[in-house]
Amino acid sequence: MPSVLPEGEPAPADGSLPTSALTGVGQRPFGFYVHVPFCTVRCGYCDFNTYTATELGDAPGASRATYADAAVAEVRLARRVLGEADVPVATVFFGGGTPTLLPPRDLARVVAAIDEEFGLADDAEVTTESNPDSVTAADLARLREGGINRVSFGMQSSVPHVLRVLDRTHDPARVPHVVRWARAAGFEQVSLDLIYGTPGESADDWAASLEAALACEPDHLSAYSLIVEEGTALARRVRRGELPMPDDDDLADKYLAADDALEKAGLRWYEVSNWARDRDAACRHNLGYWTGADWWGVGPGAHSHVGGTRRWNVKHPTAYAARIGAGDSPAHAREVLDPETRRVERVLLETRLRQGLDVDVLDDAGRAVLPGQAAQGLVDPAALGQGRVVLTTRGRLLADAVVRDLLT
Numbered sequence: 134m135p136s137v138l139p140e141g142e143p144a145p146a147d148g149s150l151p152t153s154a155l156t157g158v159g160q161r162p163f164g165f166y167v168h169v170p171f172c173t174v175r176c177g178y179c180d181f182n183t184y185t186a187t188e189l190g191d192a193p194g195a196s197r198a199t200y201a202d203a204a205v206a207e208v209r210l211a212r213r214v215l216g217e218a219d220v221p222v223a224t225v226f227f228g229g230g231t232p233t234l235l236p237p238r239d240l241a242r243v244v245a246a247i248d249e250e251f252g253l254a255d256d257a258e259v260t261t262e263s264n265p266d267s268v269t270a271a272d273l274a275r276l277r278e279g280g281i282n283r284v285s286f287g288m289q290s291s292v293p294h295v296l297r298v299l300d301r302t303h304d305p306a307r308v309p310h311v312v313r314w315a316r317a318a319g320f321e322q323v324s325l326d327l328i329y330g331t332p333g334e335s336a337d338d339w340a341a342s343l344e345a346a347l348a349c350e351p352d353h354l355s356a357y358s359l360i361v362e363e364g365t366a367l368a369r370r371v372r373r374g375e376l377p378m379p380d381d382d383d384l385a386d387k388y389l390a391a392d393d394a395l396e397k398a399g400l401r402w403y404e405v406s407n408w409a410r411d412r413d414a415a416c417r418h419n420l421g422y423w424t425g426a427d428w429w430g431v432g433p434g435a436h437s438h439v440g441g442t443r444r445w446n447v448k449h450p451t452a453y454a455a456r457i458g459a460g461d462s463p464a465h466a467r468e469v470l471d472p473e474t475r476r477v478e479r480v481l482l483e484t485r486l487r488q489g490l491d492v493d494v495l496d497d498a499g500r501a502v503l504p505g506q507a508a509q510g511l512v513d514p515a516a517l518g519q520g521r522v523v524l525t526t527r528g529r530l531l532a533d534a535v536v537r538d539l540l541t
Contacts, residue, residue: 141466144444148214148462151469154440158215161427161440164224164418165211165247167204168432169232170450171197173267177300177366178328178359182434182448183230194454201239203457205246207431210462212250215429215439221254222247224418224428227261233268233276241279243431248280258283258322258417263311266303270314277318283416284315285324285353291345292338295331298376300366305345312349322414324353329387330379331359332371339387343394352414354400355407356391358384385530392526405485405529423482425475433463441470477540484536489516489523499539511535 172183189195194203225247227240244259253259260283261276268276273284290296291305308325315323325346329339346354359379361368370376392402400408404423409415421428430437433453436445444467447453456463470478476494483490492500503522507514511531516523528535 141443141445141468144462144464144467146461148210148464150214150439150442150444153469154442155216155218157440158427159218159220162223162421163220163251164226164421164426164428165208165222166418166428166430166435167225167227167232167243168430168435169200169227169229169235170433171200171230171234173231173234173264174300174302175366177298177370178362180362180365181230184450189450192451192454194457195450197235199454200235200450201242203454204243204431206457207463208243208246208250210457211429211431214462220251222251223254223257223426224421225253225257225259226418227281229262231264231267232261233263233272237272237275237279240276240281244280253280260285260322260324260416260418262287264303265305265307265311268311268314270317273311273314273318273320277320282320283322283324284320285326285355285416286311286315288325288342288346289328290331290334290338291342292334295334295338295342298331298333299328308345309349312351322352323349324355324416325349325351327354327356327391328359329356329391330384332376332379336386336390339390340394343391347394347398351400353407353409353416354395356388356395357406358388388530389526392529401487402529403487405524405532420486423486425479425482437464441475443468443470480539481536484522484524484539485532487523489513489521492517492520492522495522495539498541502538502541506535506538 168182170183172185175183175185193199225244232240240261247253259281261281262285264287286308288308289299289301293305296305312323327342327346361371361378371378395408400410402408403415407416427439428437429439430446432446433450434446434448436443444464446463447456447465453463479494480490503512503517506512507517510525511528512535513523513525524532524535
């Protein structure tokens with residue numbers, strides 16, 4: 134959940150959506166993203182919309198003690214806005230921040246409100262992110278009892294000096310324990326998140342992190358290259374010369390090392406930065422983002438997309454809570470996406486998927502560059518013959534450049 138909101142046209146105070154957005158609601162996959170903005174410590178590389186408890190105080194709806202009330206109120210607002218259409222919820226995703234800084238009963242209350250207002254699909258995927266030091270075995274058991282069936286732990290690295298550079302405070306030795314507790318609690322899917330390219334991280338360090346992660350036998354693993362975001366503590370350290378910028382060649386080598394290790398362990402890539410044991414282990418919520426599904430974003434700064442209308446809530450938790458408390462929509466602004474914008478977004482997102490992009494989505498100029506990309510080993514010629522743009526391993530390393538050429 135990025136900390137800087139885009140521009141857009143003002144959103145109506147009642148949260149209403151254009152008629153065009155409501156057409157077909159319930160006929161497309163629908164999910165909820167619930168942003169929980171609380172962190173114990175703000176990591177130096179993070180530019181997400183997060184806050185420590187001391188920053189927020191005890192404002193109703195903005196404090197940890199009352200946040201679930203505000204989130205439930207927004208779920209009920211979503212029901213009013215979307216009208217009487219039958220909208221079964223296929224996925225719910227608690228992100229942050231650290232959602233598991235809230236008591237398990239609070240996350241369960243939000244899940245229950247979604248089920249009460251909309252109805253959860255029988256096979257709904259309900260995920261929470263978690264830091265390894267933010268849950269106990271008992272917490273995980275309560276979360277599972279509360280309807281959450283997938284958990285994603287922010288491991289990032291198994292190497293203490295790498296975690297220190299990232300300002301991560303958890304003990305890496307705790308990761309196998311929380312995974313084991315999650316399995317014992319009955320979680321159907323367990324995912325781990327890793328970051329590579331941290332200043333000072335050697336190839337051996339990265340190999341050790343991959344080995345430690347795979348030893349936990351996760352169903353899913355995400356591996357993201359470190360990005361130095363402007364305005365973060367990490368960016369200031371790089372600017373002062375205390376730390377070097379991540380090196381592109383080093384990042385490429387580490388990506389290839391990850392892909393090789395994960396494939397050998399039985400995890401196949403399904404999106405450039407994500408691997409899963411099988412189709413069922415892929416994160417269906419994120420696939421919804423990448424394939425243009427509908428979702429409602431709950432919480433400060435959260436984004437929603439319904440029927441080609443994107444909107445986003447006010448950023449600060451106290452402003453968010455004030456609007457919810459007054460019975461108003463927390464939506465700050467919105468944009469109605471025109472057909473060309475939606476086409477461009479399909480190219481940006483679907484090209485990153487293992488299933489690839491339908492060639493027909495490209496315009497004439499985009500189709501014209503495909504033979505050259507195939508000749509350079511960036512896209513799979515066999516897939517092109519079947520009308521799909523599918524990245525090769527080299528193409529995944531250069532995915533941004535591939536997409537840029539397709540949209541030139």
